[in-house]
Amino acid sequence: MKFEFLGTSDTGGIPLHNCHCEICEEARESGTNNRSTSAFLELGDGSVILFDAGYDLLSEKFNTTKIRAIFLTHFHADHCLGLIRLRKSTDKIRCYIPHDSNGFGDLFTHKDSIEYVVLEPFVEVVLEGVKIVSIPLIHSKPTYGYMLTCKGVVAYLTDCASIPKTSFSFLQAHKISHLFLDACYEPSYASTKHLNWESASEVIDAINPKNGYLIHASCKTLLPLKKSGKSLKYPYIPSGFRVEV
Numbered sequence: 065m066k067f068e069f070l071g072t073s074d075t076g077g078i079p080l081h082n083c084h085c086e087i088c089e090e091a092r093e094s095g096t097n098n099r100s101t102s103a104f105l106e107l108g109d110g111s112v113i114l115f116d117a118g119y120d121l122l123s124e125k126f127n128t129t130k131i132r133a134i135f136l137t138h139f140h141a142d143h144c145l146g147l148i149r150l151r152k153s154t155d156k157i158r159c160y161i162p163h164d165s166n167g168f169g170d171l172f173t174h175k176d177s178i179e180y181v182v183l184e185p186f187v188e189v190v191l192e193g194v195k196i197v198s199i200p201l202i203h204s205k206p207t208y209g210y211m212l213t214c215k216g217v218v219a220y221l222t223d224c225a226s227i228p229k230t231s232f233s234f235l236q237a238h239k240i241s242h243l244f245l246d247a248c249y250e251p252s253y254a255s256t257k258h259l260n261w262e263s264a265s266e267v268i269d270a271i272n273p274k275n276g277y278l279i280h281a282s283c284k285t286l287l288p289l290k291k292s293g294k295s296l297k298y299p300y301i302p303s304g305f306r307v308e309v
């Protein structure tokens with residue numbers, strides 16, 4: 065099975081609208097467009113399970129592909145905006161979510177084809193032989209990360225300022241093959257909502273997966289990193305990054 069990122073950036077994407085920094089100009093020259101962080105798991109029959117739905121072109125990308133379910137981390141626009149078009153699908157699509165009575169926009173008023181299912185923490189959902197567990201994270205809205213067990217184990221952990229103790233112990237107790245973690249900012253930027261590349265690297269070290277990666281960056285994060293010439297222990301991954309699981 066293939067776990068692939070539709071985007072690995074912060075809300076504004078890369079290139080950022082009307083930003084002429086080195087990172088954004090490079091993206092324009094190479095014709096790349098890194099959108100908000102979201103991913104999908106492609107199953108053996110070509111159908112998919114989505115992790116977040118902030119990608120604005122979901123109905124084009126998966127035009128006639130069966131979407132088995134969506135696991136939403138939280139109701140910030142960059143993770144759920146794609147639901148606004150996808151809810152008009154002729155298929156019923158189940159969307160697993162954390163407890164959040166506010167949701168986003170009119171998504172709960174006009175559910176249309178989306179069937180929302182609230183998950184309790186550490187609940188295991190089994191779909192097509194893949195086990196998916198909800199893992200509470202600390203962010204500015206109720207937020208889950210998800211751990212998927214296929215042949216290997218993937219932890220998709222975006223967005224978070226920190227990881228609660230119970231979630232931390234749960235992650236440490238599993239042999240994770242690929243861990244993807246929010247590292248939205250550079251270390252000098254104080255945030256109560258997101259990790260930075262230093263704090264995220266410390267968290268990955270403590271969980272000790274086989275492979276660790278950083279996600280949810282903006283050009284404001286990648287530019288100082290590039291200028292510093294630093295090479296990080298765990299890399300920021302580009303849009304389209306995929307692993308076999």
Ligand SMILES: [Zn+2]
Pocket residue numbers: 080083084085086087088089283284
């Ligand atoms: Zn820029």
Ligand SMILES: [Zn+2]
Pocket residue numbers: 138140203223
């Ligand atoms: Zn968020």
Ligand SMILES: [Zn+2]
Pocket residue numbers: 074075101140142143223280
């Ligand atoms: Zn986000």
